[in-house]
Each structure stands twice: as C-alpha cells, then as structure tokens.
Amino acid sequence: MTKIYIFSALLISYFAYSLAVYTRGTDETASGPLPGKTEVTLGKRLYQEKNCSSCHQLYGLGGYLGPELTTAFSDPNRGELYLRAFLQNGGPRMPKFDFTEKEINSIISYLEYIDHSAISYRKK
Numbered sequence: 163m164t165k166i167y168i169f170s171a172l173l174i175s176y177f178a179y180s181l182a183v184y185t186r187g188t189d190e191t192a193s194g195p196l197p198g199k200t201e202v203t204l205g206k207r208l209y210q211e212k213n214c215s216s217c218h219q220l221y222g223l224g225g226y227l228g229p230e231l232t233t234a235f236s237d238p239n240r241g242e243l244y245l246r247a248f249l250q251n252g253g254p255r256m257p258k259f260d261f262t263e264k265e266i267n268s269i270i271s272y273l274e275y276i277d278h279s280a281i282s283y284r285k286k
C-alpha cells in the first residue's frame with residue numbers, strides 16, 4: 163500500500179512539475195531579464211541583430227577579427243568615448259552601422275552591463 167502512495171506522490175509531482183515547466187514559457191533568458199533596463203535590452207538586441215559577435219568576443223566567445231569587448235567599458239585605455247567613436251564612425255575594419263544616437267547609447271549601456279558582470283575577469 164505504501165508503495166502505491168509513494169508512486170502516486172511521485173506521479174503527481176511529475177505532472178505538477180511538467181505543467182510548471184511547460185506553461186511558464188521561455189521569454190526570459192536563463193539568467194533572468196536584464197534588470198529593469200529597457201535600454202540594456204535594446205542594446206543586447208542590436209548586438210545580436212547586427213551580429214557583432216561574428217567579429218567580437220564577450221566572455222571570450224565570438225569572432226576574432228575585432229577586439230574582446232567584455233571589459234571595454236571600464237578599460238582605462240578604451241572607455242565610453244572611445245567605444246562611442248567606433249560605433250559612430252566604424253574603423254579601418256570595423257563596419258560603420260549608421261546607428262542613431264539612441265541606438266549607440268543602448269549598445270554602450272549593454273556593454274556597461276556586461277562589464278559589471280565581469281568583475282573577476284577585470285584586470286586591476
């Protein structure tokens with residue numbers, strides 16, 4: 163008899179768990195939504211749409227034509243204005259994307275967000 167109770171309890175948990183997993187959807191990323199900042203989210207979307215990762219790495223992943231961007235925001239040799247200049251004008255090999263001011267701001271916010279998440283990676 164106990165076996166039947168245990169079996170039923172497990173079966174019910176299985177269905178309850180499946181229901182939760184399959185009805186909650188997958189709109190949010192595994193790490194949760196970017197913390198309440200629509201600007202960061204827009205920057206992330208642009209980064210994905212324009213396929214920046216074909217040439218740039220974040221956390222070491224991505225293409226190798228362009229420089230790693232994980233800590234570009236806080237890098238004393240680069241920083242916000244430097245990034246802005248590349249996003250506005252492109253470079254010798256970096257394409258010029260004709261972003262609007264708002265789009266550039268959002269990409270920079272996204273890079274700032276990434277930078278904050280990479281503390282252990284940062285060189286001091």
Ligand code: HEC
Nearest residue numbers: 212213214217227228229240245248253254255256257269
């Ligand atoms: C075709 C490859 C390519 C693509 C796509 C590309 N970049 Fe670049 N990017 C480069 C290269 C190469 C450089 C280095 C400067 C140069 O040689 O022009 C660079 C430089 C930069 C820099 C200056 C950083 C530094 O350390 O010099 C930033 C910021 C940047 N890119 C952001 C982006 C973003 C954001 C996107 C997507 C919207 C993007 N790039 C798409 C190739 C690319």
